Amino acid sequence: MSLQIIDLSSLRERLTIPATRFLRTVASTPEVNALLDTDAVVAIGVSGGKDSVACALAVARYLDLIGHTGPRVLVHADLGRVEWKDSAPACERLAAHLGWELLTVRRQAGDMLARWQKRWENNVTRYRELSCVRLILPWSTPSMRFCTSELKTAVITSALKKRYPAHDIVNVTGVRRQESSARSKMPVAAPLAALTRRGRQGITWNAIIEWPVEDVFQEIADAGLALHEAYTRYGASRVSCAFCIMSSLDDLRAAAGCADNHDLYREMVAIDAASTFAFQGQRWLADVAPDLLPASLLAAVARAKVAAAARVGVEAEIPAHLLYTAGWPTHLPSPQEAALIASVRSRVAAFVGLDVDYTTAESVVARYDSLLAARATAGATQREPETPAQEAFVFRAPCVRYSPLSYLSPTNCKGTFPCATTLPLHSSSCLFWPSLAACSGSRGLSEPASHPCAQRRSRSCSRRSFFSLHRGFWTTSPCPSSPASSSSHGRQSGRCSTASLAEVATQKTSSGRWVIRSSTVTG
Structure with missing residues (x-):
């Protein structure tokens, strides 16, 4: 055995x-x-x-x-x-x-x-x-x-x-x-x-x-x-990119607390400033650790925030059927629609500081026509990257109306600008509102109290506000002495009246500067 x-x-x-x-x-x-x-x-x-x-x-x-x-x-x-x-x-x-x-x-x-x-x-x-x-x-x-x-x-x-x-x-x-x-x-x-x-x-x-x-x-x-030092030394809850698109505010601050990340932080903030797009939709990287940034970069971000609000407002004018699908247009614009697209492009380019082509109605129609032909030949294989909603720049005040020909020019039945208190920069000044011909009827449209051109008058219009815009930088000019034409902005049963719209004309002067002029029209 x-x-x-x-x-x-x-x-x-x-x-x-x-x-x-x-x-x-x-x-x-x-x-x-x-x-x-x-x-x-x-x-x-x-x-x-x-x-x-x-x-x-x-x-x-x-x-x-x-x-x-x-x-x-x-x-x-x-x-x-x-x-x-x-x-x-x-x-x-x-x-x-x-x-x-x-x-x-x-x-x-x-x-x-x-x-x-x-x-x-x-x-x-x-x-x-x-x-x-x-x-x-x-x-x-x-x-x-x-x-x-x-x-x-x-x-x-x-x-x-x-x-x-x-x-x-x-x-x-x-x-x-x-x-x-x-x-x-x-x-x-x-x-x-x-x-x-x-x-x-x-x-x-x-x-x-x-x-x-x-x-x-x-x-x-x-x-x-x-454990990784991001947890033990800096208090981060996760480790990926130091500044990650998925990071919480606390994790972004933890990353900014590490000296090894400071050069990276400044380079990423510079992209925010140049593009006018915040890193995380509503959150600008510059706001995470502004003490790490030079004054010039902080100023560039401040201008970018203003330009971002203006850009979003202008691009909202484009009718949905003229937006691209999977990277291609689906409709040929009418002459009037092409003129609108050309105007939007010119204004966005001015806000962001870009040089662009196709800034006339004729050139826009021709470009859409060529893209539609190319799409029919090649098939819709190109895809336009998604642009997430910039929630911080969405105007949610219930009584704000926008003219199809205007940008950031609300007719507000409540006599205030509630949007100004919900947006980045919280501006109630010339820096934010490029088009304010402030007609003050009975609780009608009025400019914020700190606006340098605010001239509230009962049932009469204030002086016009003139603004210059050059490569995305807002500056104010003295108010002309001539008053704007009178117009009333009333309200009906607590709802906005759409009879009055603020129209903005954007012109390029012989010196090459973009000038924004505001006027009031009645429709």
């Missing part, structure tokens, strides 16, 4: 591991398990943040448990200047702890900051050529995250396919349901087309998707790893 000897040393080693570690298990699916059983490549994307670190630790333990013998690799997409300085070292510490290779990949055309800068340059060119009818922002947005798709997903999947051409690949992320409403609906795993090749599968595996944040921190603590 032969005796079978059983080695219990490995069992004893496992029993010395704290039992709490086994309570944190990864989520999986039959599809993931089938690939792991065939020793597919396991590639875990790591940023240095808590979720990707915890995910890598948990997945490594799980792979050891099931006896996976296929290739394993950590992949870090280096975003360049926008990254925290501790991100790459945090990934290196993790790789050393696990004994895995760390593969660092980068976008060859430039880093994230370069991508935003180039996007703005391209969008200016598109606007100049009337390849888009509204000016397009430089930033990525929550619904248009090319920062993730281009600088992470695309470069990572490309590198993995080149490195492992004969393997199935499981791409692992640290996504968790607790992070957001959108992520709460994500599956544990799903096919990844970018990694799927003939005869080879690619799949995304969200291994810790069910974990609460407490488990994330405990996993890292149990491993004895140091």
Whole structure:
């Protein structure tokens, strides 16, 4: 009779591991398990943040448990200047702890900051050529995250396919349901087309998707790893780009508290100022840490805020059917509509400081006609990037009316400008209202009290307000002595009367300066 000897040393080693570690298990699916059983490549994307670190630790333990013998690799997409300085070292510490290779990949055309800068340059060119009818922002947005798709997903999947051409690949992320409403609906795993090749599968595996944040921190603590300094030293709640489009105000302030990020901060604020688009819809980066900015940049941002409000108001005049769909026009404008588009383009160009073509009705019609012909020939394959609503510049006062021929020139039945208290700069001065011929009937249209041209008179009009605009800079000129023609602005049953509209004429003088003149018309 032969005796079978059983080695219990490995069992004893496992029993010395704290039992709490086994309570944190990864989520999986039959599809993931089938690939792991065939020793597919396991590639875990790591940023240095808590979720990707915890995910890598948990997945490594799980792979050891099931006896996976296929290739394993950590992949870090280096975003360049926008990254925290501790991100790459945090990934290196993790790789050393696990004994895995760390593969660092980068976008060859430039880093994230370069991508935003180039996007703005391209969008200016598109606007100049009337390849888009509204000016397009430089930033990525929550619904248009090319920062993730281009600088992470695309470069990572490309590198993995080149490195492992004969393997199935499981791409692992640290996504968790607790992070957001959108992520709460994500599956544990799903096919990844970018990694799927003939005869080879690619799949995304969200291994810790069910974990609460407490488990994330405990996993890292149990491993004895140091957290990224963004958490421990600066108080950030997440790690990605230092200044991320998804960041809360507190996280943006945490990033600004790190001296390593100050040069980046100033460069990004400069994009805000040049483009007249706030970094996060309503939030201007300059407002996060203005003490870090030189006076010249603060002044440029102040002008950009004014120009942004004017730009949004002007672009709202464009009829919906003349906006582009998937990057192409769908209707040929009438001569009157073309004149409106030409006027809008001239004014927007003045606000932002751009040189543009197609500023006459005839040239606009010709351009639309050529684009419609090109669309019919090539098919609608070009897509205009989404421009998110600039909520801070949406005029919500219930009694404000806009003339189709005006911009930022409300007829307000309440005798005040309630919008001025809800917008950036909170301006009740010439800097904000370019067109105020203030006719003061019975609780009619009136200028804000601090307006230098305010001349409230019962049932009569104040003097006209003249403003000059040159390359996006508002300046005031002395009020002419001649009064504007009288007109009443009444109200009916608490609602606005639309009988009176303020019309703005924009003219370019022989000296090349744009002059904004206000007048009052009755319709």
